[in-house]
Amino acid sequence: GAGVSQSPSNKVTEKGKDVELRCDPISGHTALYWYRQSLGQGLEFLIYFQGNSAPDKSGLPSDRFSAERTGGSVSTLTIQRTQQEDSAVYLCASSRTGAYNEQFFGPGTRLTVL
Amino acid sequence: AQKVTQAQTEISVVEKEDVTLDCVYETRDTTYYLFWYKQPPSGELVFLIRRNSFDEQNEISGRYSWNFQKSTSSFNFTITASQVVDSAVYFCALSEERNTGFQKLVFGTGTRLLVSP
Numbered sequence: 001g002a003g004v005s006q007s008p009s010n011k012v013t014e015k016g017k018d019v020e021l022r023c024d025p026i027s028g029h030t031a032l033y034w035y036r037q038s039l040g041q042g043l044e045f046l047i048y049f050q051g052n053s054a055p056d057k058s059g060l061p062s063d064r065f066s067a068e069r070t071g072g073s074v075s076t077l078t079i080q081r082t083q084q085e086d087s088a089v090y091l092c093a094s095s096r097t098g099a100y101n102e103q104f105f106g107p108g109t110r111l112t113v114l
Numbered sequence: 115a116q117k118v119t120q121a122q123t124e125i126s127v128v129e130k131e132d133v134t135l136d137c138v139y140e141t142r143d144t145t146y147y148l149f150w151y152k153q154p155p156s157g158e159l160v161f162l163i164r165r166n167s168f169d170e171q172n173e174i175s176g177r178y179s180w181n182f183q184k185s186t187s188s189f190n191f192t193i194t195a196s197q198v199v200d201s202a203v204y205f206c207a208l209s210e211e212r213n214t215g216f217q218k219l220v221f222g223t224g225t226r227l228l229v230s231p
Contacts, residue, residue, distance in 0.1 A: 031217070043205065043221040056218065091159065095217065100147050100166060103219065105159035 004106035021077045025094030038088035120222035135191040137206030148189045154202040
């Protein structure tokens, strides 16, 4: 079946602009996660969705970052007033509910802020 | 607090050599899960294996094997007879049981494996 998909695959933007990153999880997966992968910080957890609610937003680095999920499916990560330090690969993953279930990752969106 | 340490930043081997990737973790929970993921040059993280804290049996899958030792808080990964296609970054990760069923993965910094012909 189809895996996790993300769009766009690459995004180049100017400092100060807003960007939206999209994630389509595997059908039937109720849990959805966003991570950020950058050279200096490794893989960092950003936010988790269970259905449409986000019980844990502790990883969002600032209030410029927000995310939503609709219909228990597609999720959008929005970064407002982008800064150069936001440049990274943003990864989305989905899984069945339960701490023991493996997460399936998408190919990521590479964001470059000039 | 949870922590995963992969002390080996990069390992280079020649094809057919065996190689072991080290992973040491820290957690206060008695119930937790350990994972290994592979990130090939294409960039997509691929799940390799999961282990729960109550199962210390070693596992073998083809050329891959994993050694989980609670006494040393280690979950090491061995590739036997390495191949060029094994070249990738390998991540070890840890998650703790949560009432919400939420799995927050804490990743190590990864080990880049380069297998040359």
